[in-house]
Structure formats: structure tokens, C-alpha cells
Amino acid sequence: MAKIKKIVVERNLCIGAASCVLSADTVFELDAENKAIIKLKGGVKSADPAEKNTLEDEAVSDDTLLTAAQSCPTRAIFLYDEDGTQVYP
């Protein structure tokens, strides 16, 4: 699998089932609207697309990110590689 560079949570699709939190709780959490957000360095929480090297847990494995994306029951998590190619879904 190509290396993951960017993570995007499609907010309109997210239903807050929290399976991404279960698979990768160092990367995702639910916000006050029960939607998944991404944990960035310096304690920042973001609903925007995030580059992997800006993550609080930038050492998270690609396998963990993929598992989290695959666990989403609405396929709301999109992963892109270094060429900008969509890795999942």
C-alpha cells in the first residue's frame, strides 16, 4: 500500500458511530456535534483535512489509519497517498 499522507473526514457522511475512535484513538475523537475530528499537534482539534505529519500522533501506522477508515460504517474517512491518490475507500 502507498504511504498515507492526508486524512479527510467527510463531515456530512460522519454519523459519529465512533469506530474510528475505537481503532485509532490517538488520531480521532468525537466533537460536541458527535462528529469525528482529527487530533493535531499542540492539542489542536480539526475538522479539516490533515496531513499525517501534522498529527499529534504522527508516528501512527498506516495500517492503523487504514483500519480506522475501513471500520467507518459510512465510509466517511478518506485517505490519500503522497501523490494525492485516494488510497481508501
Added chain:
Amino acid sequence: MEKVKYLIVGGGVAGTTAAETIRQLDPAGSCTIISDEPYRLYSRVMLSKPNFFLEKIPFDQIWLKQEDWYAKNNITLMAGRKATTLDTAAKTVTLDDGTNIAYDKLLLATGASIRNWEVTGAEKQNVFYLHGLDDAKQIIAKVKSAKRAVIVGGGFIGFEMCDMLRLAGIEVTLILRKPHFWDPVLDQHSGALIEAALERSGVKILRNSLVKEVVGNVAAQGVILHNDIMLPCDMIIVGIGTYCPFEWIKNAGIQVNRGILANEYLATSAPDVWVAGDSAEFNDLILGEQIQLGNWANAQMQGKIAARAMCGEKTEFRLVSFYVTSGFGITIAFAGNVRPAEGGVHITRDSADGNSLSRIIIKSGKIIGATMINNTKELAVIAKLIEKSANMENDKDKLSDPLFDLKTLL
């Protein structure tokens, strides 16, 4: 007779994830999935979500695999077929059309079935259950013309269906057999928070109530309650729980209880037969007991672990699973075991404003589960505390203090 190396009964998330994992570990071994629904893998979680029903999410978002995914991965999907007989000595499964399939390794990922509503007239049209995609399609069609709905049952399905129907502008009456919502999984206070949100949005709740009869000619036109009051309606949605239909598995001599019994590797009592997902009653090493869970993440992870074992990579299943739903501006989250058989002590973390509430369940000094209303921020840390299995006997006072930061216990 056809013979396959890996036979999987059940095409849901547990079975399909297992097939995917098998393919990663054994690129060449033949693999067949038997599914009693005529569809490829779809999101059963999305089925009950208002945005899906109200067609705000495109219908095709329901599919979790492309149509050609199976062929591309050399996985055979036998959709719309039901397994009826298992012979663990001959290692064969017989389908409803008489086809016999021999296997080397078998996975039972059969899931749970919807509990039938045993009420006179329940077979009438416009009485709906929500289990599969076909049920959802029927409800989506009916919602377009319905004016008044009755929901039976206070659980996830009841909650989500109330939300969907109110958003669709339909008049809703929710009928609870118990004194409060989700009794006894939730306490009165948690139930009251949910009920208040439902009522604010216009849902009428009838507590301690039973339906005696569904009336109408061919289609339901109303229900008669235990107190003989007649409630007119043009649709009824029933969500009163699930059970595991496993007569054929039991007949094969496999040990069952409420679910199909399995050890921590998800192996059943029969050689070369594993179980994953809602139908598994497995030895949970973290909770220290046999438990059956009905949630998406659990099913997916069990599919992975069982597949590894089928490929000779025996791995212990260890996961604190949780599930969250939201609607009417509130969230409900469950983590770990929220229905301890006996001996569970509940510790309540009640916020000062009374709008959020966590209940932590302790058994033999350890946290085994929690229910959270409007408190998903505590979900990840509570799951970690469950996983840690630390003795909390001396920390009970801290746990009950909503201002105490649970992270300091990690």
C-alpha cells in the same frame, strides 16, 4: 461435491472482513461467502440513520464493497442462499437449495435476527422491522406518505426511528413496556434525559404500556393498548431486540448458550469451526467472562481475528468495543459490557447542570463497562480504563466526581 478451503456463512461485516483478511494471508486458498441476503456487503449501521432514510446521504453510500470486489479478490459470494445443515464430522454445509459444500475451515458469522413481535395482527402490512436492506427500503417508501407512526421498543432502533420520523414530519408515539427508556440497561435518570429530548421534539411517550392488538384490514390502521385505548396510525416500527437463530448449528453438536460459544481465539467447540460477530458468545479476556456483543466494530475485529486463526495465525481477541448514536441533540454511548449478568455496581458521574451523565459499571473492583449520555468525551478514556483492568475499589469516590479527570487513573 464442491470443496472450498475457507467457507464463511454470513456476508455481513464479520464475514466479509474475514474473507478480506484470509485473502491477505492466503492469496490462493479458495474462499466462499454464503449470505442469506441478496446483496453484497452494506452498512447495517447506516440502515437506521435518519440521513439515510431521508435520502440526505446518497443511497449508494450504503455499499461498502464495489460490485466487482469479490471477483477481483477471488472470493465467491453466494448471495440469497441460506445454510441449513452442518456436519462437523464430514465437514460439509448444506444450503437451502440442497447444495452441499465441503470445507477445510468454517466461519460462522451468522449475526442476529430480529425478535418477532408476538401480537395479534402483527403480520399486517405497514408493520415494519429494521434488520436488513429490504426492510429499510420498505420504510423509506412508507415514510413518504405516512402521517402517524407508532414505535414499539425503547432501544437504539426505537431512538433512531423516532428521530427519523420526526425529521420527516410524522406524528410519533413511542410505546415502552418498561417505566423508562432502555430499562434496565439505563437507569431512570439516563432514561429521563433521553425521554426529555424525545418529548421536546414532539414524540409522545407511553410508559409501562403494551400493545394488545394491531387493527386494520390488510394494512395496520392502529393499535389497541393494554388499557383498551385505541391509537390510530398508518405505520408501526418494532424494535424489541434480537436473538440468534442457530438451530442448525446446535443440531451439529456445537455448544451454544445465548450465542455460539467460543474461546478467546473465537474457536467453537467443533474442530475447524470459528465464530465471529453478533452471534459469538466468546471468552472476553479483558472482561474475564463469556460475553456476546452486538456492535459493528466488534464484528469487524472478530472477523479479522477469526480469519487469522483459520489461516493458522492464532491470535487472542482483545477489544473493548463501544458504540455511539445521536439524535435530538443528544448522544448515547455504550462501552464494554453494559449488561452484567450479576454483581455489577453502577457509579454515576452526574454533571452539575444535569444535562450529561456517565454511569460506570464496576464488577469485582474493575471497570467492565459504561453508559454515557451527552458524554462521549469520556468514551476513549473509559474504554482504556476497562482495558487496563485496574482495581478501582479505592477510587470509587473519584469516579463519581464529574470534575475528577479520569485520565489521571490511566
